[in-house]
Amino acid sequence: MTHSPPARWRRWPALLALLLLFAAAPPARGQFDETPEEAAEASSGIRLDEARTVRLKVGIIIRSTGGPLRGVYGTTPIPIEWPEQRVKIVDEEASRHVKRVRFRTLGKTMKQMEVTIPFVEKGGTAEAFVTLEVERHAILAPEQTDGFTIPAKVDRSLKPFLLASPFIETRNVKIRKVAEELAAGWSDETDWQKVESIYDWVREHVTYQDGPLKGAYQALKDGTGDCEELSSLFIALCRINDIPARTVWIPGHCYPEFYLEDAKGNGHWFPCQAAGDRAFGSMPEHRVILQKGDNFKVPHHKKRQRYVSEFLRVDAPGQHPPRVEFVRDVLPE
Structure with missing residues (x-):
């Protein structure tokens, strides 16, 4: 088994250190690699076998428990394309609290979903999801x-x-x-x-x-x-x-x-x-x-990371830390 956060398919509660930071996250850098198009163009070395397709729902849920939350910023990794894998966004969802959802690539070997939430009222729940159709070949x-x-x-x-x-x-x-x-x-x-x-x-x-x-x-x-x-x-x-x-x-x-x-x-x-x-x-x-990849430079980590995991920052977390769930669910067919 792997001990990194991605090993878990199911929705799971995350215990996070809330960093009281006010600066915006700087651009990310990671390992370099060929683009999926370049890789596919020169993919005659491997032979693709049977493919299976799943729908994968990825996102974040933040619940305010002891007071309002301000300046919430979170990231979660999402799959990208490879010669043996095709990825298509089929749906996006966000609650009224979410100001922006965007995607960024670290190097060319992984992608993050970035979620910016300015304010969540006491007792409120903010959430953002993307649903992906992923076709993976053996x-x-x-x-x-x-x-x-x-x-x-x-x-x-x-x-x-x-x-x-x-x-x-x-x-x-x-x-x-x-x-x-x-x-x-x-x-x-x-x-x-x-x-x-x-x-x-x-x-x-x-x-x-x-x-x-x-x-x-x-x-x-x-x-x-x-x-x-x-x-x-x-x-x-x-x-x-x-x-x-x-x-x-x-x-x-x-x-x-x-x-x-x-x-x-x-x-x-x-x-x-x-x-x-x-x-x-x-x-x-x-x-x-x-x-x-296994050697990423990630903005919110001082040391290089072998795997890019989920991240959350809250500028003003209120009286109690929020309840946070990072979601990675395979949807039923």
């Missing part, structure tokens, strides 16, 4: 893999996926030693097989065990970890060997992707299931992709 591995190679040179968009991220400790000497030993054992393998050897090593040396988030190094040291740890260790070992890799977040789970180029120099992201049934270069999942 992925089949390429039929031929010999032609895929590790990129000899990466452009700006890929550099973040070769560096350290929170809990992906590419500078750790123990992890680097394993990465170097794996590379030293390569001889006639194709680059696809080299990445696969990293994948198999992680699954052979780290046993799945549910628990608190502890990162790649601790998983290597303990020999145990859940989907976040197995994904993080695989990603770290790839990055140290100059293979771009990143985390994919879905409800209740995460898995890694790695990047190779075809014979024409076109780049492709390939998934693999670090925790669970073996799936390398393919992905049988139909759960909605919430975001991709």
Whole structure:
């Protein structure tokens, strides 16, 4: 399981620190990536399998309990398009309290819904929702893999996926030693097989065990970890060997992707299931992709974040903190 906020499908009460801030939130920056259109144009590396479509309702509910609220600002992540996922807004709802609902992209790998509420009277309830139609394909591995190679040179968009991220400790000497030993054992393998050897090593040396988030190094040291740890260790070992890799977040789970180029120099992201049934270069999942990446610069956090979670700020919270619910519901068909 994943320990990040997106793991929860159901409507759930959120315990939030209310920051008494008056400055407007600055523009967000995040990891760089290709646009969905660019990715789809060069998506021949993966093969799309059966698709499933769901309607997803995302939003925020704020109830004033002890007095009026002023200056409410909240954000919540929403899915975006990928070669294997299509997203369409089908409905938007907002109570009379809501001044503005807008959407912003962090880097090119995730999107937030921003909600601005100037005032909520005592006992009042403000809410804003967007309903999305999300079509998600499972992925089949390429039929031929010999032609895929590790990129000899990466452009700006890929550099973040070769560096350290929170809990992906590419500078750790123990992890680097394993990465170097794996590379030293390569001889006639194709680059696809080299990445696969990293994948198999992680699954052979780290046993799945549910628990608190502890990162790649601790998983290597303990020999145990859940989907976040197995994904993080695989990603770290790839990055140290100059293979771009990143985390994919879905409800209740995460898995890694790695990047190779075809014979024409076109780049492709390939998934693999670090925790669970073996799936390398393919992905049988139909759960909605919430975001991709693991090293985001988010305005209301001093430290970089591996996942962009929900956020709430109230300038004047009244006598008692409000009751807040962030919503991510799959609607019945």
